[in-house]
Amino acid sequence: MSTKDYMEKDFYKILGVSKDAPADEIKKAYRKLARKHHPDANKGDAESEERFKAISEAYDVLSDDTKRREYDEARTLFGSGGLRFPGGGAGGGRMGAPGGSGGATSFDLGDLFGGGAAGGGAGLGDVLGGLFGRGRTGPAGAPAARRGSDVESEVTLAFTEAADGVTVPLRLTSEAACATCRGTGAKAGTTPRVCPTCQGTGQTTRNAGGFAFAEPCRDCRGRGLVVDDPCSVCHGSGRAPSTRTIQARIPAGVKDGQRIRLKGKGAPGERGGVNGDLFIVVHVSAHQLFGRKDDNLTLALPVTFPEAALGADLKVPTLGGQPVTLRIPPGTTAGRTFRVRGKGVTRRDGTMGDLLVTVDVAVPQKLDSKAREALEAFRDATTGDDPRAGLLDPRPR
Ligand SMILES: [Zn+2]
Ligand SMILES: [Zn+2]
Structure with missing residues (x-):
């Protein structure tokens, strides 16, 4: 508008x-x-x-x-x-x-x-x-307020920090009023003077056919002030990079690659203008055991063949909490996933995602003679149960 x-x-x-x-x-x-x-x-x-x-x-x-x-x-x-x-x-x-x-x-x-x-x-x-719009100038010597610029930063979080939320100190460098000249742009002991061309408005007006057109003043580049003896740090611009450390609150449940906006934590505004925003790109380190799928945690659970075949109650770790018992039914196949409700990652609304446990049938790498005999006996007892039945059937489907 x-x-x-x-x-x-x-x-x-x-x-x-x-x-x-x-x-x-x-x-x-x-x-x-x-x-x-x-x-x-x-x-x-x-x-x-x-x-x-x-x-x-x-x-x-x-x-x-x-x-x-x-x-x-x-x-x-x-x-x-x-x-x-x-x-x-x-x-x-x-x-x-x-x-x-x-x-x-x-x-x-x-x-x-x-x-x-x-x-x-x-x-x-x-x-x-x-x-x-921005940068309009007011009366002589008092240019209008200007919003601070947005600042972007990055942070790498441990897996658990991302799941639970964490406050991290962030060192930010952004433009702010030059500390040496306190933003005036003029060398110490001198002050800028009102631009004589635009009388401090920062704009000059041109009349054409009864219409008044305004354009930024060329002599002061729209600032309304001219500096005769520029500050040696900011070279007269009145702005200089400034470094500050802020405590950034990262909410629970952030994902790898997510961009978070912290309102008003960007570069300071000029002349009473509001601060810019801070955008933080979050990287999340991998976890030894757990993975993430949106608000759910994932876990690969090795089970023995007898456990998968006969069923079992198994202790399962949770992220930052007590282990829980998961019952797998007899005849559980490799790759089957079980859901442990409420043991995932905190969502924005405060509710919790789930822990998704995927069964991985572990095959013994070493067998003593007793175990070998038992397995051979098992094989001989189950000859009628061929998992590859039909696989080599020559008839087209
Ligand atoms: Zn300066
Ligand atoms: Zn001017």
Whole structure:
């Protein structure tokens, strides 16, 4: 949503409701209009299609408390008189503010929203930051707030740490205000001065055919300030890499390769702007015994042939807990998987995945004479039970 849209479109009028209409009234009005102008009911009617789009757009803003508040604030701010707004979206130029004088009333935008933006505290500053995009400058010497950049980092966790969740210290390097000049960009003992070209607004205005176009000031590169004697550390930019250590909380159940977002843990914002986000790519080391399949743990369980054939109660390890007893029934085949409920990995909602135990029939590598005799006797007793019956059958299937 551009500023131009906010200024030129009266969403209340489009939906036919009053400015203080409650949410349910707006919803009702929208539904009624949307039904009437829905493309399905007005095939090929371009006017209805336009109306439908306008209705949807209006409802999108007015049905969202935050968007509606921003819209109201912006309109209050700009709707009060004829306003020359440089560079407001494509075409720029005059905003069709209601009740405008139509004259060439020129406004210093900096006066209007510099206070909020530079102060950084009020919601209004945020609203305006959102409306005008990043890096807009306010009044002389007080460029607008800017959100810190996002930072990406990596961490390798032990298998158990990933399953249980862990807090890890992370050393991060990101752009921050230069410590030497405290972000001014000027050499110690000197201060930057207001850019004479743009008078500190960071923008210069060009008039063409009655329209005012704004572009970033070339002399200060949009900063609003010029530095005569630059700081030797940041070379006048006011920004320098800074290293800090943070304690990053990794939630239980993270997977190898997962990307975690920690809001506000990225690079610090400038001039009261919000911090960027930190993204952590997690690597998980393999475990000697256990594997992972989503929220489940996997385990290969060796069993002897007699156990598989006769059935058995077997002790099975769990990750970080007491062993559990698993009953395998007589005639269990190799590769069969049993589920031990609740012994997997913690899910996001706090519930637990399962432990999936897959049976692996172990074949004895060494036999003493007694065991050999017993096996031979077993073989001779089971001649009628051929597992390969039908395998070499010559008839086509
Ligand atoms: Zn510096
Ligand atoms: Zn300038």
